[in-house]
Amino acid sequence: MDTAERLDLVTRHTQEVVTEDELTELLDDDPSAYIGYAPTGEMHIGHFTTMRKLADFLQAGVDVTVLIADLHAHLDDNKSPFDLLDARSEYYEVAIEAMIAAAGADPDDVEFVRGTEFQLDEEYTLEMYRMAAETTISRSQRAASEVVRESESPKLGGLLYPLMQTLDVKALDADIAYGGVDQRGIYMLSREILPDHGGQSPVCLFAPLLSGLSGGKMSASEAASKVNLTDSPEAVEEKIGQAYCPAGELEDNGVLEYLDHLVFPVLDERGEDFVVERPEEYGGDLVYEDYDAVEADFLSGELHPADLKPSAAAAISDVIDPVRERLADETDLLAEAYPETYGE
Structure with missing residues (x-):
């Protein structure tokens, strides 16, 4: 499969690529991609569309890592209490493996990692503190605005969320960051600040957010x-x-x-x-x-x-x-x- 064919597979059914020239250059080699899921509510058909995309990555010869972002699930306004994190993380892994298989790919070809496996390490934590010292509240809040539950008085966990997601790219050694277009603000922050923290700006692929069956945006609570x-x-x-x-x-x-x-x-x-x-x-x-x-x-x-x-x-x-x-x-x-x- 040549680079043009790999590019077509990797980019189909995406809303935006940042940037296509960088992605083309990556595909001349053997890049890696990651997508993260915070194990909060039950997975649904909206998740399945992004899981199906992983089959395209695998077919194009891209190494794929799925991050079960357990700490993120708790930081986002306690959407998952600590006592449910292990069970929900296990459920997400089972559901994601089933979706990958249903999409025609082999889930054994995907590496699964939980956030708690590396996000509590000393090196990661120290780098997060460095980022926190250099990033304004407004910049972090703006980056997370489409992802983290907002309020007039945001919790500190929601402000750390985009910094940790940025560090995840480095920790997982990912060339490509893939997610819904609601993740755009966070990954634009990653591209901006990660080179100052020992990492490389990731190529970003964004999937469209599907409409809900009742019209408008899909709601997890509806x-x-x-x-x-x-x-x-x-x-x-x-x-x-x-x-x-x-x-x-x-x-x-x-x-x-x-x-x-x-x-x-x-x-x-x-x-x-x-x-x-x-x-x-x-x-x-x-x-x-x-x-x-x-x-x-x-x-x-x-x-x-x-x-x-x-x-x-x-x-x-x-x-x-x-x-x-x-x-x-x-x-x-x-x-x-x-x-x-x-x-x-």
Whole structure:
């Protein structure tokens, strides 16, 4: 695979690359990439889109590290209490491995690291203090504004969050930092200050944030806005059936975004088409080899939401099915990680 082919794989389904020239230069060699997840709430389909991207990295010959950022989960307004960190970290690793496998890659090719394995080391801690001494409150707050829960009087942990995430890039020896576009502020800070702390400015790849099923931004606290990895086929069908998907409109249309960024890449990996079942009186079934054709028919009115939704729900449910089955074997772990939801 030449550099151009590797670049296409690594950058597809991303919103921004900072910078493409730097990434191209990296891909002439054998770079490493990392993505971090703070183990807070249950993982959902929005996480799956970024996990699927890791399959592209692996196929392009990029070494991949997944950071289970347990300390970050606590620093962000105590979203995960200390007594739940171990269980939630284990759950995240199990769920992520299942998603990587469902996307067509081998989870054994991914290295998993927990933040507590290195973020308490003396060298890391001393460097964080140096950063803290040189970084203003306003700069740290601005960097974290899209990630950390905000308030008029922010907690100190939220201000340390972007400094630690910056140091994570150095500690994990990552050439590429990958995450949602909400991470942009933090990684721009990393590119700015890391060279003064013994590291290199990372190349940054940002994934788009998908719309919620109820329109607008996906909300972790709103059940109807997302598909959970443990949702039954019936629950998926109900959520997609009630989703915001006005005829001919693309903006805030989570149904179409799920198809574009998750379903079609997985179908492509499997060598399968997306089929919309439709009565003969309305033109019969529609068969799509790529997402662009779906979007074109949806915009023209050839494909109506009433026909799209059931087929989209079935396809989404099929994609998450291996993950759902894997988590069904982890009832004790789920109960330990989320006692308020799965505990007795």
